[in-house]
Amino acid sequence: MVSQTFIVGDVHGCFDELMLLLKKSGYKSHDHRLILLGDLINKGPDSFKVLSWVREQQVDVVVGNHELKFIKAIENRLPLPAALEELKKSMNGEWKDWLAWMKGWPVYIEEEDFLVVHGGLVPGEHPSQSETEYLVNIRYWGGEGKDMKNPSYPAWHDLYTGSKLVVYAHWAQQGLRIKENSIGLDTGCVYGRHLTGLWLPERKVVQVSSLNQG
Numbered sequence: 001m002v003s004q005t006f007i008v009g010d011v012h013g014c015f016d017e018l019m020l021l022l023k024k025s026g027y028k029s030h031d032h033r034l035i036l037l038g039d040l041i042n043k044g045p046d047s048f049k050v051l052s053w054v055r056e057q058q059v060d061v062v063v064g065n066h067e068l069k070f071i072k073a074i075e076n077r078l079p080l081p082a083a084l085e086e087l088k089k090s091m092n093g094e095w096k097d098w099l100a101w102m103k104g105w106p107v108y109i110e111e112e113d114f115l116v117v118h119g120g121l122v123p124g125e126h127p128s129q130s131e132t133e134y135l136v137n138i139r140y141w142g143g144e145g146k147d148m149k150n151p152s153y154p155a156w157h158d159l160y161t162g163s164k165l166v167v168y169a170h171w172a173q174q175g176l177r178i179k180e181n182s183i184g185l186d187t188g189c190v191y192g193r194h195l196t197g198l199w200l201p202e203r204k205v206v207q208v209s210s211l212n213q214g
C-alpha cells in the first residue's frame, strides 16, 4: 500500500530538472506514488523525453492546457508552434497513438485527502460539474469564466471554501502558494526559476533550480 505521494508542477519539457527533482526528493517508484500536474510539454527542450518517460513509468498525470492545445491543433490541422512541431516530429509516424494516450489523461484526480488539477477549481462547483476549459485554465474568477487572467477578479483559490486540499499548477507568475486548502506548485522552471514538488501527506516542498539560466 502506497502511503506517500509526490506531486510535481509544470515540467514543460524540462526533463533533466524533473530527474534531479525526483532524485532530491527521495522518490522511489516502488514505494511512492508520483503525480504530474500537466503541461509536461511545450516551451522547454525535451517534451518528447518527458512524455516517453511518463508513459514508460506509468506515473499518474492530469492534463494541462498545453496538452489540450497540442491535441486540438493536430486534430484540426492547425499550425503548431515550433516546439510542438518538433514534438510531433519526434513521434514519427506514431503520433496518432501518442495522441490517443494523451486523450485518456484525466482532467483531475480526487482522493480522500486531496484533489489534483492543472489550473484549479471553479468556485462552488465540484470539478465533475465544470467544463474542462475552466479546470485547466483558471487563475482569476469573475463569476462567469470570462477573462480568467484578469487580476481585478479574485484568485479562484481565494473563493474556494472546501476543506479538501487542492494541489494545482499553471500559475508561474504567482509561484509557490501554500494555503490551508490549496497549494500552487508552478514555479516557472522553463523560465529559469525552479521546478517544485510536494510530498503528501507531509506537505513537504522540494525544489531544484532550472538548468536554463539563459
Ligand SMILES: [Mn+2]
Pocket: 010, 039, 064, 065, 066, 118, 136, 169, 170, 171
Ligand atoms: Mn498551464
